[in-house]
Amino acid sequence: MSMRRIVSLTAFLSFLVTFLTSIILYIVPEGRVAYWADWRLWGLSKEEWGAIHINVGFLFLLSLLLHIYYNWKPIVTYLKNKAKQVSIFTKEFNAALVLTALFVFGTYFGVPPFSTIIHFGKSFKDAAAEKYGEPPYGHAELSSVKTFAKQMNIDLEKGMLLLRQAGYRVDSDAWTLKEIAEQNGVSPQQVFLAMSDAIQTAEQSVGLPEKPAPGAGNLTLADFCTQYHLNVKMIMRSLKDAGITSEADMTIKEIGEANQTGAIEVYEQIRSFADRSNEQ
Incomplete structure (x- = not known):
């Protein structure tokens, strides 16, 4: 050779x-x-x-x-x-x-x-x-059922029951979503969907949530404002006052990148304006 x-x-x-x-x-x-x-x-x-x-x-x-x-x-x-x-x-x-x-x-x-x-x-x-689809938060699949339920405001006991009713083997609430998924041949997302009916609905709060919803950064500013019943022109004006240039057809992430900042900072600026508007 x-x-x-x-x-x-x-x-x-x-x-x-x-x-x-x-x-x-x-x-x-x-x-x-x-x-x-x-x-x-x-x-x-x-x-x-x-x-x-x-x-x-x-x-x-x-x-x-x-x-x-x-x-x-x-x-x-x-x-x-x-x-x-x-x-x-x-x-x-x-x-x-x-x-x-x-x-x-x-x-x-x-x-x-x-x-x-x-x-x-x-x-x-x-x-x-x-x-x-995106996870509710980073590496949610590595969270135990107990931790995930707490993060997502899920009734733990009901959530475990729903998982078992769906035919998933879950020996303990200490199991991570990834472990449950691997044991049952499904994705962590499917595990979450199986227990989603156990989410406890809280009273609708005024303003934007403290943390942005999954995928919020991929929404255009216009779609974001529509989703949260905000005036897009007023939001654009408030962002401009804060030194952030934006367009209605730009995503939250793109606005952050264009202004050399993060999407979370853009979200916080919008949330701050929405909170001030609700107080008036």
Whole structure:
């Protein structure tokens, strides 16, 4: 067997796998969405695709280093000038260096078309969040039933009863939603839906809730105001007074990004204005 051929073929095959996993990870939903909805592609979860990408990526790098070793003479030839003297900064090397630097700095400064590539991938993630739904809070699937019930204002006893009536095996309220989901072959989201009828409805409070609802950042300002019965023009004016520029068709998240702040800060500003309006 030829070691040189093995190295070259390994580099080629590992490149193909890395290329495939790169595309999948480019379009995969955000972690919070993927874990909540138990997102899978061809039977593999986000974590499993990520693990394959990392390990095969290491194989690709290793085979690439060996490939360079076995092809060192041709590479040195590429670095020779017309006088056949080794010169690192040949025209070809400079072109490769400029091209690489262009991608690095273009991405860093967020200029098109590099920013377009990033935003295009983000559109897949936003679409997935809309399709699969977002958890009530970050990594809710890791919360025990007891903790989750407290966070979501769920009657624990009734919630446990509903889970068992739905046919889910739950030995203890110390089990996390993820553990229940794995034991019963469902997603954490489905576990939540099974016990959602146990949510205790409190009296409708005036103003916005203290914490934004899941997915609020993906709502346009107009839709957000409609949902909470707010005047969009007055909200835009209040944001402007606070130094935040906005448009009705921009999402809360986009408004935050455009003003170099977070979506939660934009929400707090809107909530503050709504509270002041209710007091008047």
